[in-house]
Amino acid sequence: MIDDFRNQKCLHKRYAYQIVLQTREILRSMPSLVDVTVPNGSKFTVCGDVHGQLFDLLNIFELNGLPSEDNPYLFNGDFVDRGSFSLEVILTLFAFKCMYPSAMYLSRGNHESKSMNKIYGFEGEVKSKLNDSFVELFAEVFCCLPLAHVINDKVFIVHGGLFSVDGVKLSDIRAIDRFCEPPEEGLMCELLWSDPQPQRGRGPSKRGVGLSFGEDVTKRFLQENNLDLVVRSHEVKDDGYEITHDGKLITVFSAPNYCDQMGNKGAYIRFKAPELKPDIVSFSAVPHPDVKPMAYANNFLRMFA
Template structure:
């Protein structure tokens, strides 16, 4: 027997079985496996809107919002009255910061389910968020007319109360004793005084501003160098990295490859720690910009809310300014290229082109700077659309050509959660490293770091598990509407 659309009953039954297995994988937070099983169900019966909407939700969990929008759109095409299709697409648009598109979808959900209190509440939140963004855009000052916040701050004039018993910087120099005391305070959920927070951020800004967009790092023979991936506000896991691999010093230098903040609810502690080490010993701490070091992301994923809660509104602008000073890429010993996202939509990009990027701005929506922060590798050759809806996917041939043209051996990038904390792809020429274990308290992944020793610069990968943290949920400071959907 066949159904009206030509799908056999056997296929329909098998597709349902696969959907049940996919749902179980989803509940166990095995989202890649769920996507695979939903895909198998879709191959057997592509006319069931539920399969597409469910796969969209699994893509959302892996931050593959571009793919989620595509799947949800397909569900809507199959069944224009299927509310969950609009709902899933709206949630994916929200996560991308596309409020106008999200609003349209939630209006449609409300239209389909006029008496559903949940739909009403979410539509209201979405409208509020959209109005707020519109208002902020209306009053925003053009970049060319904006005065630097940093220039208007004199931290010397800020009084430190006698009863403050936290870490103190004596004079202008950030010392190891200060950093250790600060880390200890953070561990016990104490805050750093605003005066010292300003001092660290402003000193880090001066250093970062003076650097090129692509930084060359030299590791002398017999010495080593450590590269870490995304930390995403997981401060207690950052402490564990230093526990396992030693504190940053001239003899033990680190590069943190972007996405220091957002999602995890200890982002302020993470960023102040990294900046403090930068101030203490500039050569011990290298920092690259990630796609989450941007206003747009920080507004949605928690850093802005956390900064307002732990420091003050004034710091939000200051961090935004400093994030625009972060370098975009590093090359270690002329061999290893390190950047947060990956490669480009065109061939022939030279290191000199990356050096020439004017990076002192919010990330644009296209071009080299956008791509270096957002792109991902793909198993197929060539280039393809991004799963995220920003940047692109690039294949092994693209990786090898870039390495060859720039006389390099290896690409190290971050940007994607990996079960083992890392993944080696593209015939060993590309490594993804991700340093936030049990990401968002739910992915169950390991974290990893890579140690390189000169002169051979072969990657030595160390993996580690998550450690306990105080009972503050990830996304605790994220925008209201996003929490409703996660």
């Protein structure tokens, strides 16, 4: 399948349908907050946004090995939109989820939603490469994606960030009924949309959704939940990552040369148990076929792309 994707061939609808339906069943049975156990001596890789950049995703697998029971991955949301190989990316990740359910973890990002997919290209791409009924099916499966993960009770991983109120416990995240489109406010919205800020306290979000949260908010959340580190994605960074909040928060972003114009590197983080010290690997973009980003996006946006 991956070889076909490299050669810009489409997967037959029948097989795409089987992969997506099987993934839906697996995801549906998972909690909103997933506990991941990494045995001593084993490693675990966390990747950030991929945004439909298939050839950079395949490069991660070249550099760090294919997902397997001995080489598990977590992809931290925003698999689709902007990049024009979003369908191939999501089918690749979903196929690995079906093959090795405990070696491919997937978190929901703010782009795993109907409203974003309508604007930023995934909906148009699915209609072009498969058909309209798949649009609804993907929207349904995206509503089954877990919202956050915790590795070995120590590392909290979420797409966006933390909360507008103090005192949020992991049990509160576990209790979220996630099977819906993301709301405009509340815990689920903030998990998907929030960003860190350099100053203490909280502030309004530059995105108009979620909030900005400071180092004190991060440290308090970690302390109250007996955790060591927050890993999140959601923002492009020059080196593919950024360490802030006194080393307690790492942003990781895995779409290098984002939208073919940002010139940034991508990165992923390797954790090895029991220490779980983050080992961050940066990488550069690789060539891809001449299909522009946002090729399937809403026409209005394409004028500005």
